[in-house]
Amino acid sequence: MSPPSKLERVSKRKIQKRRHKKTDNRTTKNTHNGGGAPTEPIPVNEADFSLSLSNHVISTFAKDKNLVISPLSIRVLLGLVAAGSNGPTRDQLLGFLKSDTVEELNSFSSNLVTHVFADGEPLGGPRLSIANGVWIDRSLRLKPSFEEIVHSSYMAASDHVDFRTKADKVRKKVNAWAEKETNGLIKDLLPPGSVDYMTRLIVANAVYFKGAWLDKFDTSHTKDDKFFLLDGSTVKVPFMTDRRMQYVRAFDGFKVLRLPYKQGKDKRKFSMYFFLPDAKDGLPALLERAGSESGFIESHLPEYKVSVRRFRIPKFKIGFEFEASRILAGLGVVLPFRMGGLTEMVDSDIDGKELYVSGIFQKAFVEVNEQGTEAAAASALRMMGGCMRNSVKIIEYVDFVADHPFMFVIREDVSGVVLFVGQLLNPTC
Structure with a gap:
């Protein structure tokens, strides 16, 4: 068996450490074994966002298909992109996510990780997990301010990789991470050819839920x-x-x-x-x-x-996958897919100005039977550097x-x- 990657080694250690970290003069409750309601309010439009995005995905990709998606997973990724953006790009993302500030999005994601998605299985409840990961080309370095958000708010671990000469190996690494975090339900999140030598940064999110009926x-x-x-x-x-x-x-x-x-x-x-x-x-x-x-x-x-x-009620299983950039562009989110707005991510003016989102991939799965429900979703956002009652x-x-x-x-x-x-x-x- 191959040794765990830096991402795998660091992830749990950082999450456990930061769940006790003091923020804004108050201590965030560690709910990994306790769970509980969020300490910060959840955006009132969160459910509206989920239904609206789902409806657009259905009308574009699944008019005649079974479908399951996790709008929440995409929202988390876009929140992280907003934290690394500036100017009109940040304003466009904040408008789309109906948030006033990036800090509000960061707080929302932090609450998801530490409260809503704290694993309930040890306490007799559903098994849950939410995980975030960042893979950055070894030629780049995350800006300290963005790296702090990645680790503190999104509880994500980052790993330096070689996109220039080992792009497909990195793709398989991300896929293995997503499969592990979704208990084996999501395989091959990033399809062949989706990562190449031009890729500079991948941000991924995985959500897993397994609950027994009351x-x-x-x-x-x-x-x-x-x-x-x-x-x-x-x-x-x-x-x-x-x-x-x-x-x-x-x-x-x-x-x-x-x-x-x-x-x-x-x-x-x-x-x-x-x-x-x-x-x-x-x-x-x-x-x-x-x-x-x-x-x-x-x-x-x-x-x-x-x-x-x-x-x-029928028993059923559904698996569904799609690429979200077309949906988002149709909803008015276009600037993250162009160069110039993602300047707060990497510690290089040149590379920051050339970064742009080239794709957002999601796979999801749900099974409903007599015992309960098992569901999972994984999303990955690929960024490139280049011209372009x-x-x-x-x-x-x-x-x-x-x-x-x-x-x-x-x-x-x-x-x-x-x-x-x-x-x-x-x-x-």
């Missing part, structure tokens, strides 16, 4: 039944069912189900939400509404349990039969942080 489904009750596709045809798929009361709420045109995960001995509460349109072909309209209506998730949360008559139906009993396309969200309910967003069009694909 009330697990009985596998002996799982039965095959019809699932209706958007084109009107049907497929036979295994459906989970349960006779207990459920968190369900009916709205005009759709219903929402909340399935809570087993909670650990801390304040965090994780749940999976299923947004099911009444019409079998109603998902596109529901996605459009969710992506454009401010506060959509908060306004459509089931608050109490109700009796259900017919209750069925609503009407609610009050009902005593409700059916929730997810036998046609729906949207789902995995969320931490205390902070409101959205970890994953997805759509299921066909459980057999």
Whole structure:
């Protein structure tokens, strides 16, 4: 077995050390074994950002595909880019992320690492992790101010590598890191050819979640039944069912189900939400509404349990990958992909002015079964140097039969942080 890289050796040591570090005259609570709610407020627009970005990814890449993504992972990467940018580029990123300052983004990321994503498994809750890594060409050096942000706010470890002569080896190294941090679920994050001798910097983020349902489904009750596709045809798929009361709420045109995960001995509460349109072909309209209506998730949360008559949820697995620069450019984020704005990253005026983002890659995976949910996502940002409330139906009993396309969200309910967003069009694909 090969010895661990500098990134692997340094990462855990720095994270553990910095979780006790005093910041702004207060001590950040170490929640690696304790978890808890964030000490700083989560941006109120975080869920809106997640739904809006997801809707654009669907309309661009997945109109007819199953999808799962982690907008949170991309938000973290863009926050780190903003910290290393200046002038109009920084302003454009702050505007897109709806943040007033880079410090606000740094605080958000720090809270994610130390609080929201503190591993809950030792306390009987979900297994979680979020990891950040930076790979920089050995000819460059990070600016001390940016390096401090990388280590203190993003809890990332940095590693000097040889892009000029060993680009593909570095690509495989990043991929191995992402696979390790997502418990083997995300493989080959960076595709062949995505890293070459012109690459100067790679920033990557990995998110992992595995939670058991608070009330697990009985596998002996799982039965095959019809699932209706958007084109009107049907497929036979295994459906989970349960006779207990459920968190369900009916709205005009759709219903929402909340399935809570087993909670650990801390304040965090994780749940999976299923947004099911009444019409079998109603998902596109529901996605459009969710992506454009401010506060959509908060306004459509089931608050109490109700009796259900017919209750069925399909088992499914989804893997999805995409390159995000096209999406971001369509949303007005163009300056990071041009030279001149990323001047606060490396300690060289010439190299800083020539740095630009050449690609943002993400792979994500989710599996839902009788036991619970396992989900992961990894994103990598490659930089180069070169030239260039609503009407609610009050009902005593409700059916929730997810036998046609729906949207789902995995969320931490205390902070409101959205970890994953997805759509299921066909459980057999």
